[in-house]
Amino acid sequence: MLEQIRNTHPLVYQHFSALPDGERHLRSILSIDRYWENLDLPVPDVIRDGSRLPAGTRIDEECDILYAGGTLGLLHAAVMTRKYGRRVLVIDRAEPGRTTRDWNISRGELLRLADSGVFTQAELDSTIVRTYKTGWVEFHAPAAKRKRLFMDEVLDCAVDADRLLGMARDKVLAGGGSQVLGHASFVCCYRFPDHLVVHVEEPSGKPRYFRAQVLVDAMGIVSPVAMQLNQGRPQTHVCPTVGTIASGFDNADFEVGEILASTEDAEVSGKRGRQLIWEGFPAKGDEYITYLFFYDKVDSPNDKTLLGLFEAYFRKLPEYKKPGANFTIHRPVYGIIPAYFHDGAGCTRAVSSERITLLGDAASLASPLTFCGFGSVVRNLDRMTSGLDKAMRENKLGEADLARISAYEPNVATMANLMKYMCYDPESDEPGFVNEMMNEVMIVLDELPQHYRQVMFRDEMKVEELVTVMLKVAWRYPKILKATWDKLGVGGSVGFVKNLAGWAMNQASK
Ligand SMILES: Cc1cc2nc3c(=O)[nH]c(=O)nc-3n(C[C@H](O)[C@H](O)[C@H](O)COP(=O)(O)OP(=O)(O)OC[C@H]3O[C@@H](n4cnc5c(N)ncnc54)[C@H](O)[C@@H]3O)c2cc1C
Secondary structure (H helix, E strand, O other): OHHHHOOOOHHHHHHHHOOOOHHHHHHHHHHHHHHHHHOOOOOOOOEEEHHHOOOOOOOOEEEEEEEEOOOHHHHHHHHHHHOOOOOEEEEOOOOOOOOOOOEEEOHHHHHHHHHHOOOOHHHHHOOEEEEOOEEEEEOOOOHHHOOOEEEOOOOOEEEOHHHHHHHHHHHHHHOOOOEEEOOOEEEEEEEOOOOEEEEEEOOOOOEEEEEEEEEEEOOHHHOHHHHHHOOOOOOOEEEEEEEEEEEEEOOOOOOEEEEEEOOOOOEEEOOEEEOOEEEEEEOOOOOEEEEEEOOEEOOOOOOOOHHHHHHHHHHHHHHHOOEEEEEEEEEEEEEEEEEOOOOOOOOOOOOEEOOEEEOHHHOOOOOHHHOOHHHHHHHHHHHHHHHHHHHHHOOOOOHHHHHOOOOOOHHHHHHHHHHHHHOOOOOOOOOOHHHHHHHHHHHHHHHOOHHHHHHHHOOOOOHHHHHHHHHHHHHHOOHHHHHHHHHHHHHHHHHHHHHHHHHHHHHHOO
8 A cells, every 4th residue: 555655645655664554554544534535425324214224133232332433432431331330332443442643631631530430540640651841832923023822731741542542441341241342343323212223344344233222423533423414514624633753853842842833834826725733742751742734624625635744744844843863753643633613602513313422523522723632522521421321311312412411612612713713715814824813812812811821722711711812812913803704704703703602601501
């Protein structure tokens, strides 16, 4: 497979060929990139009425909850097994508990996983491989206009994701009768009044059928369930992200996290254009993680493939961090971070259906602005798991019942609008627009108490705090008003106001 990209993506070819499992990663990248082709295919038909189950189908096994997807699905499954005594089955088409990324989060947020009583503080602390003194955000501009904004306790802990997920897997397996199956793909499910039958396929093509009370869809951005429930348009915006965990940079500071950093203005070519942004996070030992990404609309004409972005990553990396003589890549990290614009005062995306609930990136309820899909599940895990247990006990498993226990948060939905300003649009923006605007936002945040930037980058902002920031930015930088018109238009602005109203009402009702 690597040979096929030798001429089209020479730098990816060169670096991936040197990795022991470069071929596996390339296959995984291409399978995520199929997301774009899938958007043009007919809407999948994976949630079927029970009457369509082929006659004579033999049920292999039964469980209370079947999780399709063994990344964040494992965290939820561990709590449902250990705290609520549910018999679960976690399936993953790849290796469950082995993710294609690592996670940053603050320690205070991570320790919220201990609220469930399933993970201890000591266990959680053991997954933190490095803590930084501070972190910063800085956008490209002439020195006089550039504002490096420092913030503490934001994404300042590097978590060994596979270690945390391995712990969760062990907890699932320790719960009597629960199972974790790798290399088992979700194909479809058949819905009956009091249960589901889930069709799973082994790599040999052998089908297996499992009876479950509830299906948790944790298949990430490529979820066919999310695609069907949202009529083939499960996201409105995306943030394609690639990078590596490597060692041997000449200029990496291991005490500081680089939360957002741009090194140039937007790349423009005809009707295409994107503002590339870097992140740099020290990890364990001498390892350092660098990411390259951009925010975009799902329907923009840009090349949004991870393969194409990886080629740009290898070409541009020396402009951000200088690989030294002993530079070594340990593994690539990648994914498409999803986003959804809710056009209303509450959640307007389908995140559930009868006996089916969506979790993590499949639900697309995190804010892409802050990169914190893992953080969103951590914040909401206790509420989601206790809610699902109650719904199962009371047999209230309808679409609306399950939607109420999703990770939807009105503040996060509103904040996700800000991502639209970060999507470079060649029709309306100067190439330096995103950098110029973000420097103004950084100046405003620098003048406010540190609390504002912390809650903004941890998705914990209150409505009055966001309004304060927005008004101060508009006062300092009136160009933002035209940008609002260009980027949101009438429909988007009304939607933003509806989001704000829903958030304010929700806050008032607490
Ligand atoms: C590069 C990168 C860095 C990130 N860094 C951070 C961070 O620092 N902090 C943070 O909070 N968030 C971060 N995020 C976001 C976070 O990683 C995601 O929100 C999170 O991984 C989503 O987990 P998930 O389980 O929902 O989906 P995924 O991670 O996409 O996992 C989906 C799983 O489903 C499986 N699957 C797919 N299809 C099928 C099928 N048909 N049958 C069976 N299994 C299937 C896949 O193999 C996979 O294991 C980052 C994301 C990326 C891309």
